[in-house]
Amino acid sequence: MxxxxxxxxxxxxxxxxxxxxxxxxxxxxxxxxxxxxxxxxxxxxxxxxxxxxxxxxxxxxxxxxxxxxHKQPKTYLVQVEGELTKQAIQQLQQGVELKDGLTQPAKARKMPEPKWLWPRNPPIRERKNIPTSWLELTITEGKNRQVRRMTAAVGFPTLRLIRTRIGDYxxxxxxxxxxxxxxxx
Structure with a gap:
């Protein structure tokens, strides 16, 4: 067992x-x-x-x-700097060119801030005049710091990253x- x-x-x-x-x-x-x-x-x-x-x-x-x-899909909640655009979501869905190559297409959707989410300690750095938005992203690869690099490549740096799912778990x-x-x- x-x-x-x-x-x-x-x-x-x-x-x-x-x-x-x-x-x-x-x-x-x-x-x-x-x-x-x-x-x-x-x-x-x-x-x-x-x-x-x-x-x-x-x-x-x-x-x-x-x-x-084994390509276990991994799902993340990502808080990014800026107001996510449809174009950025489409880029994530099609694959993003990084220094180590093109990523596999991801499942990506903009979403409201999760109500159930705990506060981060310490809190993220916030800039008064720059909004943040939330994204749910599912990938099947595991390149080093891939989610952070993907969001930065489409113009929206990651501020907070929470993995919510691995395969069936x-x-x-x-x-x-x-x-x-x-x-x-």
């Missing part, structure tokens, strides 16, 4: 259990939230991103979730720092 842990990774938490020696005790890691020996992250989520992270005690399951060949109502354990047969 293997296990899968759905974890809501808070902002500013490293997606690893130990930090580099020069930072010891200065930055939060997964070890500050998860006390389950033998569990490892199946994929990554940047320190400045929040939301769903899957961890497992099964190497085969970890590989299946994290390996780009959803964040649902887990609050930052909370997790739920599932048994896998």
């Amino acid at each position: 293997s296990h899968l842990l759905l974890f809501n990774k808070p902002f500013n938490v490293l997606c690893q259990f130990t930090d580099e020696p020069q930072y010891k005790g200065q930055r939060e890691t997964l070890a500050d939230y998860i006390q389950r020996p033998g569990f490892y992250a199946a994929g990554r989520l940047d320190r400045d991103s929040e939301g769903l992270l899957l961890l497992t005690d099964d190497g085969k399951l970890q590989h299946q979730i994290a390996d780009p060949k 959803q964040l649902k109502n887990l609050q930052p720092g909370e997790s739920i354990l599932l048994e896998k047969s």
